[in-house]
Amino acid sequence: MNATPIPSLESAVAARRAYFEHGLSPSDLIDDAIFRSWTRCTAADRREREAVEFQPVGHAQLRQLRDRSNDLLRAAREPLERLARAVSGAGYAVLMTDHRGYALSVAGAIDQRPHPMRLAFRPGVDLSEYAIGTSAMSCALTERRPVRVFGPEHFFSAIRGFHCAAAPIIAPDGTLAGVIDITRDSPLADPGALALVHQSAQAIERELFRALPAALTLALGWHPAPTVGELTLLVAFGAEGELLAVNEPARRFIGADALSAASRFEDLVDGRFGDCAAAFLRGAEALPLRLRSGLQLYATLADPPARPTPVTRPTSHAAPVTGSLEFGDPAISVRLDAGCRALANGLPLLVLGETGSGKEMVAQTLHARSRYGDGPLVALNCAAIPETLIESELFGHVEGAYTGARRGGMPGKIEQADGGTLFLDEIGDMPLHLQARLLRVLETREVSRLGSVTNRKVDCQLICATHQDIPRAVREGRFRADLYYRINGFSLRLPPLRERSDLRALIHALLTGIGNGSRQLSSDSMQLLLSHPWFGNTRELKHALCYADAMADPDDALLPAHFPEFSAPDALPGCSPMGGLLLTLEEDAITRSLQATNGDVRMAAKMLGISRATLYRRLRKRATTEAVSRSVQ
Numbered sequence: 001m002n003a004t005p006i007p008s009l010e011s012a013v014a015a016r017r018a019y020f021e022h023g024l025s026p027s028d029l030i031d032d033a034i035f036r037s038w039t040r041c042t043a044a045d046r047r048e049r050e051a052v053e054f055q056p057v058g059h060a061q062l063r064q065l066r067d068r069s070n071d072l073l074r075a076a077r078e079p080l081e082r083l084a085r086a087v088s089g090a091g092y093a094v095l096m097t098d099h100r101g102y103a104l105s106v107a108g109a110i111d112q113r114p115h116p117m118r119l120a121f122r123p124g125v126d127l128s129e130y131a132i133g134t135s136a137m138s139c140a141l142t143e144r145r146p147v148r149v150f151g152p153e154h155f156f157s158a159i160r161g162f163h164c165a166a167a168p169i170i171a172p173d174g175t176l177a178g179v180i181d182i183t184r185d186s187p188l189a190d191p192g193a194l195a196l197v198h199q200s201a202q203a204i205e206r207e208l209f210r211a212l213p214a215a216l217t218l219a220l221g222w223h224p225a226p227t228v229g230e231l232t233l234l235v236a237f238g239a240e241g242e243l244l245a246v247n248e249p250a251r252r253f254i255g256a257d258a259l260s261a262a263s264r265f266e267d268l269v270d271g272r273f274g275d276c277a278a279a280f281l282r283g284a285e286a287l288p289l290r291l292r293s294g295l296q297l298y299a300t301l302a303d304p305p306a307r308p309t310p311v312t313r314p315t316s317h318a319a320p321v322t323g324s325l326e327f328g329d330p331a332i333s334v335r336l337d338a339g340c341r342a343l344a345n346g347l348p349l350l351v352l353g354e355t356g357s358g359k360e361m362v363a364q365t366l367h368a369r370s371r372y373g374d375g376p377l378v379a380l381n382c383a384a385i386p387e388t389l390i391e392s393e394l395f396g397h398v399e400g401a402y403t404g405a406r407r408g409g410m411p412g413k414i415e416q417a418d419g420g421t422l423f424l425d426e427i428g429d430m431p432l433h434l435q436a437r438l439l440r441v442l443e444t445r446e447v448s449r450l451g452s453v454t455n456r457k458v459d460c461q462l463i464c465a466t467h468q469d470i471p472r473a474v475r476e477g478r479f480r481a482d483l484y485y486r487i488n489g490f491s492l493r494l495p496p497l498r499e500r501s502d503l504r505a506l507i508h509a510l511l512t513g514i515g516n517g518s519r520q521l522s523s524d525s526m527q528l529l530l531s532h533p534w535f536g537n538t539r540e541l542k543h544a545l546c547y548a549d550a551m552a553d554p555d556d557a558l559l560p561a562h563f564p565e566f567s568a569p570d571a572l573p574g575c576s577p578m579g580g581l582l583l584t585l586e587e588d589a590i591t592r593s594l595q596a597t598n599g600d601v602r603m604a605a606k607m608l609g610i611s612r613a614t615l616y617r618r619l620r621k622r623a624t625t626e627a628v629s630r631s632v633q
């Protein structure tokens with residue numbers, strides 16, 4: 001951060017006199033950024049005494065502005081609140097603008113502030129240099145560095161009561177995402193304010209970085225244990241070691257020339273990406289890394305995996321279970337988190353899992369948490385409606401498109417999902433001839449109703465789900481490969497219930513949703529439920545609990561006798577209702593992940609979103625099955 005002179009009333013007044021009365025450069029009295037801004041305002045023929053308007057844009061335009069900055073708003077929510085708590089007592093209000101200077105959000109006490117500040121601190125107000133002349137935020141926008149602007153340093157006299165400090169927020173791709181500003185009407189100099197704003201901007205930059213769908217994000221430093229507040233150099237890599245993003249401090253540290261020639265881990269660092277990733281997966285806390293320039297640094301994980309929190313039994317007052325997807329299984333929570341990030345980055349999501357494992361619930365929850373969460377969630381189950389109707393359901397039709405078409409026509413599910421999420425359940429069952437049409441819609445983001453020659457633009461996110469082995473369907477010519485790649489921006493595999501480590505907690509949570517929520521379970525019953533293989537997954541478990549609840553007297557605990565008779569678990573997975581299909585899907589995924597990680601079981605398990613123990617179990621099972629089939633042949 002460049003050092004800026006501590007502002008004082010005397011130096012600001014002297015600088016004004018030097019510049020406006022004598023045409024001199026006052027750069028030893030004020031920050032150069034302010035001098036340059038005055039020069040631009042003068043060149044644009046602006047006058048000091050002009051009135052300043054704080055007109056917010058209309059609702060629709062504000063919505064558009066906020067939609068465009070959705071990632072920024074999400075990343076900034078916590079840092080802005082923290083900053084507001086830190087500075088409110090000193091009379092500051094907090095504001096964040098987008099990269100053009102439009103106010104996006106306001107935090108901290110604004111009600112007691114004087115009139116012009118209350119007008120300026122409203123979402124949608126244009127606070128660019130063009131609109132309000134020299135200010136901390138307009139200087140931070142132009143200079144891409146933290147700037148403080150003190151009373152008389154503002155170009156227009158109308159806002160000389162303001163004292164503000166602002167810092168830019170740089171997006172992971174190096175572009176300007178926005179600016180944070182704090183402003184108050186007290187003329188007391190406050191050297192700490194600028195540092196706080198700068199730290200908040202860096203916290204937002206780190207959040208934007210965290211949201212990248214990166215396989216590995218490294219924090220680089222000169223010491224194996226970075227100290228709090230140290231300048232954080234962040235570099236993010238994709239699953240193949242491709243360079244995804246570099247934050248501003250790292251950009252300056254590594255240098256633009258070295259970065260422009262780098263597209264992979266190996267272009268920046270002596271060493272192999274796979275070795276580095278494997279070392280962290282084995283639990284390394286810090287690794288020495290030599291940059292191509294010869295500088296020796298240490299890398300730590302910028303975003304170490306969260307430790308699983310201990311599961312406590314939910315009480316009957318707990319949040320409704322339909323809002324929860326996992327209850328302490330780290331494998332699921334990591335995948336869900338990654339799924340959220342993938343959606344936030346515009347990737348279509350493919351949810352895989354056995355029947356009843358909660359694919360639809362995942363779609364509902366991720367939709368609600370996404371930036372399209374305010375829009376509709378429109379679902380179509382491709383397996384549940386006759387093939388002849390899917391086309392019209394999906395694409396809609398105009399009046400007279402076919403016999404029986406609705407008068408006035410009808411929008412299809414895709415159109416209805418505009419501004420929200422389209423959820424295509426059982427996508428594996430989509431008829432082949434419609435797949436090409438769907439692909440075209442996904443590519444052009446335009447849909448035309450049956451019988452219509454005009455196209456309509458659609459803006460929605462896509463979540464698909466299936467229990468089918470789509471790679472196999474592709475091999476057999478039942479599913480288009482290009483559509484598969486299009487819908488599979490990120491695949492989220494839900495483990496079957498029998499593999500979940502949070503089964504006990506899930507049972508308790510489901511119990512609270514049954515009857516009046518106070519039903520108890522005997523320990524024998526819990527053992528029974530924990531040992532059942534649950535081929536019908538959560539749906540089967542839920543039914544079993546409802547059944548037992550109906551069989552037991554109102555105040556009794558649920559005993560094993562209250563539960564339906566479970567058929568004995570099948571010894572061979574191939575005998576399970578879903579066995580054949582799922583086995584192929586699993587086999588395929590396991591083989592591909594092992595190939596991709598050169599046989600590294602830890603990494604492969606992480607890629608698959610299952611525990612290492614589960615993967616070993618699968619591999620042992622595979623070895624046994626292969627041995628049995630060899631002996632039979």
Ligand SMILES: Nc1ncnc2c1ncn2[C@@H]1O[C@H](COP(=O)(O)OP(=O)(O)OP(=O)(O)O)[C@@H](O)[C@H]1O
Nearest residue numbers: 321322324325354355356357358359360361538539
């Ligand atoms: N985490 C959970 N908490 C509570 N209920 C759940 C959970 N996961 C799934 N369920 C319930 O289990 C049932 C099946 O879930 P869902 O319909 O989401 O599964 P699915 O994988 O989409 O099934 P299918 O493939 O058969 O359509 C539903 O009644 C759902 O409410």
